[in-house]
Amino acid sequence: MKLIQFRGHFISISCYKRAIAVMAASTSIGHFVSLNEKESFDVEYWPLELYKVGFDKEKK
Numbered sequence: 001m002k003l004i005q006f007r008g009h010f011i012s013i014s015c016y017k018r019a020i021a022v023m024a025a026s027t028s029i030g031h032f033v034s035l036n037e038k039e040s041f042d043v044e045y046w047p048l049e050l051y052k053v054g055f056d057k058e059k060k
Helices: 002-029 037-044 047-059
Strands: none
Touching: none
C-alpha cells in the first residue's frame, strides 16, 4: 500500500511542478490565463475521446 501512496504522491508533485513551470514560462511571454469551464470541457471531451468512450461501450 505504501508503494501506491508513494507513486500517487510522486505523480502529484510532478503535475504540480509542470503546472508551475508552464505558468512561469507563460508569464515570461505575457501572462497566464486558465481555461474557462467550457474550454476545459472541450479539451476533456474532444471528439476522439468521445469516440473511444462510445467504442468501449459497444465493445462490452
